[in-house]
Every structure is written in C-alpha cells, then in structure tokens.
Amino acid sequence: MESFSERLIHLRHSHNLTQKEVSDALGLVRSNYNRYERGARTPSNKTIVMFANFFKVSPMYMLGISHLMNGEEFLLDTLENIELHGDPKGFNAKYSLEEYRKEFTAQ
Incomplete structure (x- = not known):
C-alpha cells in the first residue's frame, strides 16, 4: 500500500508540477509541503481533503486506502x-x- 507521501509525489509528478508550484497554489509554505512529501509531517484531515481537491482525487486515494482515484x-x-x-x-x-x-x- 502506498503512503500519503508516495501518492502526493506521484500526483505532483503526473501533473508536471514542482513543489513550489503546488505549495504556492495551495498557500502552503514550501518547506511544510516538502515535509509532507518526505513523510516527516502528518497531514490533518483538512489538509488531506485540500490535496485531494487540488489533484481531483478522493481522500481515500490520497491516504493509500483505495487504488481508485475518484x-x-x-x-x-x-x-x-x-x-x-x-x-x-x-x-x-x-x-x-x-x-x-x-x-x-x-x-
């Protein structure tokens, strides 16, 4: 099962975005975004939903619970x-x- 950080990296790469572009679009500090990708910071439920909405996938997919994206x-x-x-x-x-x-x- 893929972790949140692995899914986040995969989604960012599949959209051809940099960490800076995603963090700017979501109003996050880039270093905090980087911590999500490294698994050094645990996202809140609100943050998980924010990422899911941004990438147009389900929160269950973001968490690695489902292999289905929407x-x-x-x-x-x-x-x-x-x-x-x-x-x-x-x-x-x-x-x-x-x-x-x-x-x-x-x-």
Missing part, C-alpha cells in the same frame, strides 16, 4: 463488492449497482 470509482467498486460478496459490514447501500448506473449516467 469518489465515483470508489462508490462503484464498493457497490460491486456488495453485489458480489453481500453486505457483511452493514453498508445497507441505498442503490444497487444497476440503479446507481441508471440514475447517475442519465445525468
């Missing part, structure tokens, strides 16, 4: 797992996978 992919993956394996954790999903696809692809 929230819709994560929801689809969750619904597929519930359909395949049941609902052992009690998610009680509002939509079945098919209902989700019908409603949200019609928009």
Whole structure:
C-alpha cells in the first residue's frame, strides 16, 4: 500500500508540477509541503481533503486506502463488492449497482 507521501509525489509528478508550484497554489509554505512529501509531517484531515481537491482525487486515494482515484470509482467498486460478496459490514447501500448506473449516467 502506498503512503500519503508516495501518492502526493506521484500526483505532483503526473501533473508536471514542482513543489513550489503546488505549495504556492495551495498557500502552503514550501518547506511544510516538502515535509509532507518526505513523510516527516502528518497531514490533518483538512489538509488531506485540500490535496485531494487540488489533484481531483478522493481522500481515500490520497491516504493509500483505495487504488481508485475518484469518489465515483470508489462508490462503484464498493457497490460491486456488495453485489458480489453481500453486505457483511452493514453498508445497507441505498442503490444497487444497476440503479446507481441508471440514475447517475442519465445525468
């Protein structure tokens, strides 16, 4: 599982940005940003969401919990797992996978 710092570095590189460009865009001190990439500083929940919004990925992806980059992919993956394996954790999903696809692809 990739760490937050590994995902942060990967996302920055995939967007062809420097540390300075990202830190300036987010209003962070560059040295603090560098600490996030080195894993020397633990991000707050607010900071994780800020990075996720900036790079247009889900916070779960930023944390290395999911390999899926955006929230819709994560929801689809969750619904597929519930359909395949049941609902052992009690998610009680509002939509079945098919209902989700019908409603949200019609928009």
